[in-house]
Amino acid sequence: MFTQRPFRNRLVLLSLILVQLCLITSYFLFYKSESRKKLNKIAFLPKVYASDKTNQKTYYTLKDIIDLKKICSKKVFLDFNTSMCFTEGTDIKAMSVIKGINWKCNCLPGWHGPDCGFPEVLFRALLTKKQPVKPKGPVPFERRLIYLFKYDKSSENLADIRIMAFGDIIDLFIVYENGNNHFETLIKNSMFKEWQHKILYIANCTEKNIWKLAESQISNLIGDDYVISSPSNEIPNRSSLIFMKFYENILEPIYFRLKWSVFGFFWIHPKKTVISGGACTVSYLRNELNNDLNTLTSSKTIATFASKGILLGDLNHTGGWFCEYCASPQDIIEFFTSNSSKQLINWNQIGTDKITHKFIENLIELGLYIDGKSELGRGHRYSDIDFAPPYVINNDFKYDFLLINFYSQNDDYI
Numbered sequence: 001m002f003t004q005r006p007f008r009n010r011l012v013l014l015s016l017i018l019v020q021l022c023l024i025t026s027y028f029l030f031y032k033s034e035s036r037k038k039l040n041k042i043a044f045l046p047k048v049y050a051s052d053k054t055n056q057k058t059y060y061t062l063k064d065i066i067d068l069k070k071i072c073s074k075k076v077f078l079d080f081n082t083s084m085c086f087t088e089g090t091d092i093k094a095m096s097v098i099k100g101i102n103w104k105c106n107c108l109p110g111w112h113g114p115d116c117g118f119p120e121v122l123f124r125a126l127l128t129k130k131q132p133v134k135p136k137g138p139v140p141f142e143r144r145l146i147y148l149f150k151y152d153k154s155s156e157n158l159a160d161i162r163i164m165a166f167g168d169i170i171d172l173f174i175v176y177e178n179g180n181n182h183f184e185t186l187i188k189n190s191m192f193k194e195w196q197h198k199i200l201y202i203a204n205c206t207e208k209n210i211w212k213l214a215e216s217q218i219s220n221l222i223g224d225d226y227v228i229s230s231p232s233n234e235i236p237n238r239s240s241l242i243f244m245k246f247y248e249n250i251l252e253p254i255y256f257r258l259k260w261s262v263f264g265f266f267w268i269h270p271k272k273t274v275i276s277g278g279a280c281t282v283s284y285l286r287n288e289l290n291n292d293l294n295t296l297t298s299s300k301t302i303a304t305f306a307s308k309g310i311l312l313g314d315l316n317h318t319g320g321w322f323c324e325y326c327a328s329p330q331d332i333i334e335f336f337t338s339n340s341s342k343q344l345i346n347w348n349q350i351g352t353d354k355i356t357h358k359f360i361e362n363l364i365e366l367g368l369y370i371d372g373k374s375e376l377g378r379g380h381r382y383s384d385i386d387f388a389p390p391y392v393i394n395n396d397f398k399y400d401f402l403l404i405n406f407y408s409q410n411d412d413y414i
Contacts (some may be wrong), residue, residue, distance in 0.1 A: 058196040089116035119239030121312045137247035144171040144225040151177045153325040154335040155232035165391035167195035177203040211293035223283030229276035236320035254279040257313030258322040265388035268377035318386040329360040365407040
């Protein structure tokens with residue numbers, strides 16, 4: 001009897017161990033099965049999402065009707081007691097630490113006005129007018145900005161800068177090109193992904209009929225909306241655009257004095273500036289310019305109407321940048337040999353046999369204009385006012401070839 005008791009104890013213990021092993025094995029088998037089910041579910045969702053995303057077009061064409069958003073202006077103004085201050089132009093930190101009641105907005109350098117909403121270029125332009133002009137604002141709802149510009153392959157970098165730098169203040173980009181669809185290829189490959197919902201792309205179009213085509217696609221266009229137009233190689237100053245959104249009683253039309261850079265922002269044309277581009281309200285375009293965008297930007301109109309409106313920018317504070325031939329040597333060569341640029345230079349003087357990679361690289365290195373004779377001025381990144389657009393400087397890792405002359409062995413341009 002006593003000899004059987006140890007055997008029974010061993011048998012019971014062994015049985016318990018076997019039961020535990022069975023429970024553990026069952027648990028792991030069940031867990032593994034559930035994990036597989038979950039993994040299968042998780043793997044399935046991204047496939048559906050990717051498929052939907054691939055089929056979803058995020059930019060507009062002439063097949064689409066566009067409804068511009070109506071946005072309240074208050075979101076970009078802060079209420080300091082009795083003062084409404086424009087956030088981008090106000091030193092908010094300084095005002096927050098001041099004890100007591102803030103009766104006035106404390107403006108950042110380069111901003112003026114009772115609410116710090118007037119950029120330096122506007123403030124200086126108003127000082128040149130014989131009769132005082134006082135923009136009123138802020139308006140209850142933002143005035144929509146519609147920015148039209150031509151695209152060609154040699155201006156790919158400048159198109160990228162404009163869309164990325166102004167995406168938060170422009171309500172609709174209207175990008176058009178003539179003879180190809182290179183820009184559409186870019187957006188189909190997810191370029192400008194963040195702002196594609198603000199892009200209307202029109203192929204095979206010219207400045208002469210671009211506005212009439214685009215206007216018919218906007219369902220809720222109103223007279224107070226602004227139309228801004230510029231060629232493919234111009235970048236307006238951000239501050240030259242943003243004030244249009246929040247103020248009224250602004251003289252029209254609006255033109256821009258641009259800093260004239262060549263090959264990159266490190267070379268400056270001898271004439272230093274150029275007056276170009278144009279902006280006005282939809283009502284002004286319709287009533288005064290016969291709804292013709294080409295009339296707004298023509299040199300004849302600029303000479304006639306510039307004194308009646310406002311010219312933004314001077315030699316010290318630019319209204320933007322005219323970056324001529326700011327492209328790779330290959331793109332510059334393709335631009336010169338295209339039909340659209342036959343009249344831009346004196347081919348008898350230059351000679352088509354000289355338009356080679358080596359010829360272009362020598363011009364960039366030595367600081368010579370495309371005629372091979374006119375000497376370019378040297379830009380200095382760390383000392384020049386408005387050397388380059390702030391967005392370019394803040395993203396110098398992306399646009400270093402526009403800030404640094406890599407063809408030069410001399411570093412004194414810095």
